[in-house]
Amino acid sequence: MRTLFHMPHDPASRMVRIALSEKGLAARLIETRPWEDDGVLAAANPAGAVPVLMDEAPMGGEIAISPANAIVEYLDEAYTTSPILPSTSAARAETRRLCCWFNEKFEREVNELTLRERIDKRLMGHGQADYELLKQGAAALAWHLDYIAWLLDNRSWIAGERFSVADIAAAAHFSSLDYIDAIAWDKFPSVKDWYARLKSRPSMRPILKDRVNGLPPPSHYDNLDF
Secondary structure, three states: OOEEEEOOOOHHHHHHHHHHHHOOOOOEEEEOOHHHOOOHHHHHOOOOOOOEEEEEOOOOOEEEEOOHHHHHHHHHHHOOOOOOOOOOHHHHHHHHHHHHHHHHHHHHHOHHHOHHHHHHHHHHOOOOOOHHHHHHHHHHHHHHHHHHHHHHHHOOOOOOOOOOHHHHHHHHHHHHHHHOOOOOHHHOHHHHHHHHHHHOOHHHHHHHOOOEOOEOOOOOOOOOOO
């Protein structure tokens, strides 16, 4: 059976889960914390990171795909119904750029200083989050939100006029940060309106049910109307 090794609040993992749902593909979800790996994750992905998708190869057997950007590209090529990549080369290039923006730049400048401090550190039992890192991450987040607001002031969706995997990537990252109440939505109304549209999609419902023991989300987290 198709299997996804993931962490529930990891944005890259959420990106793949949303993409699978948008394409109507079922998968067995195995929560896997890389720092607790007993060798299974490393065997599937020598980088030792989630997400990793295990799928049936066309000629038989099983293949392992990672990281998230490679997984969503694979899904759109292997399963052509409900495409999540645009049809033109220029639009695909812009969509890929923004997926990399979130999974690389945004992850490095925002998530590593906020989300990883608040959630991963807690799961690892490494004590309280570093306030100075949280402050740096919040400043970086505001800059990124300004940029996304500018995009949405000029487009219907993140990468253009149609919903795409760029929206999925953004929603995955923002939903994880929203769980720790890190986003001042009212300061970015165009981003808030866009995210409300994303929250109403069926593919987001399982994501919004994820919880961390001892760390509840804000009351608006799974409220489709904020």
